[in-house]
Amino acid sequence: xxxxxxxxxxxxxxxxxxxxxxxxxxxxxxxxxxxxxxxxxxxxxxxxxxxxxxxxxxxxxxxxxxxxxxxxxxxxxxxxxxxxxxxxxxxxxxxxxxxxxxxxxxxxxxxxxxxxxxxxxxxxxxxxxxxxxxxxxxxxxxxxxxxxxxxxxxxxxxxxxxxxxxxxxxxxxxxxxxxxxxxxxxxxxxxxxxxxxxxxxxxxxxxxxxxxxxxxxxxxxxxxxx
Numbered sequence: 153x154x155x156x157x158x159x160x161x162x163x164x165x166x167x168x169x170x171x172x173x174x175x176x177x178x179x180x181x182x183x184x185x186x187x188x189x190x191x192x193x194x195x196x197x198x199x200x201x202x203x204x205x206x207x208x209x210x211x212x213x214x215x216x217x218x219x220x221x222x223x224x225x226x227x228x229x230x231x232x233x234x235x236x237x238x239x240x241x242x243x244x245x246x247x248x249x250x251x252x253x254x255x256x257x258x259x260x261x262x263x264x265x266x267x268x269x270x271x272x273x274x275x276x277x278x279x280x281x282x283x284x285x286x287x288x289x290x291x292x293x294x295x296x297x298x299x300x301x302x303x304x305x306x307x308x309x310x311x312x313x314x315x316x317x318x319x320x321x322x323x324x325x326x327x328x329x330x331x332x333x334x335x336x337x338x339x340x341x342x343x344x345x346x347x348x349x350x351x352x353x354x355x356x357x358x359x360x361x362x363x364x365x366x367x368x369x370x371x372x373x374x375x376x377x378x
Contacts, residue, residue: 154269155179157198159189159215160231161207169202172258173265186210193219195377197321198226200268202261203248205232213242220247223279223317227268231256278314284365284378287356289313296355303355308333312348313356316366316376325373349374 156178160166163184170180181196183189186207193201193215201219205212216228227249244251250264282289286298294310296303305313311333316324326345334340353360365378 153177153179154199155181155196156265157181157183157189157193157196157201159183159186159193159201159207159212160204161185162204169258169261172262176262178265186212186215190215190218193224194222195321197224200227200229200265202229202231202265205230213246216248217246221279221281221283223282223320225279229261229264229268278318282317285358287378289317291317298356305355306351309348309352309355312345313352313376316374317378320376320378323369323372323375328373345374 156173158166158169158173158180159182160169161184166182166184170182173180181192181198183192187210189201189203189207190210192198203212203215207215210218212230212232216230219228228247229250229252230248231252231254233254249268252261252264278291280290280292282291287303288297289310290296291310291314294305294307296305296310312329315329315332326342329345330340330342334344349366350360353363353366357363357365365376367375367377369375
């Protein structure tokens with residue numbers, strides 16, 4: 153059941169969309185401000201976001217830009233009451249996938265949602281730049297910093313972190329990490345993953361003993377929530 157996040161300060165519109173989307177078999181979450189929508193998109197990782205441009209506080213364009221900067225790659229459909237072409241162009245340039253002007257027909261929006269869900273890439277890409285907390289990662293140049301100060305990391309540590317970023321909020325078993333990072337190298341033991349997680353925590357977490365970003369899911373594996 154695909155999950156749709158609606159971010160719109162018009163509660164009647166959002167509630168109406170929720171009813172109709174749930175009738176079509178979607179799971180729906182709602183946010184009424186840009187800041188709340190950003191937080192929910194990053195924490196819940198919905199399959200698609202319906203995002204109004206005009207929002208209190210952080211506007212929809214800024215939310216879209218920040219989501220893309222944070223590595224969110226699910227489809228974003230922008231809603232706006234504005235008719236200027238520049239708004240549409242700006243929205244697409246900062247990473248929106250589609251643009252629906254208000255007022256809109258429900259059937260049109262549903263059709264666009266289904267099209268965008270079908271077009272999602274099978275594998276999510278790794279963002280060139282990613283930030284969480286005080287940490288900034290440049291995956292293109294293999295550079296990591298904390299508040300601008302360099303962090304020394306090995307190539308394998310970058311690969312493990314890249315996998316976690318690509319699979320943010322997913323629980324990754326040791327075997328999956330081994331297969332995706334080390335491939336079929338039969339000389340690598342499962343505990344190698346634990347050793348690399350320990351090193352990453354020591355380098356990236358404020359308190360490695362009580363990590364905020366690379367979490368242990370007991371009996372299952374690890375989950376990155378940065």
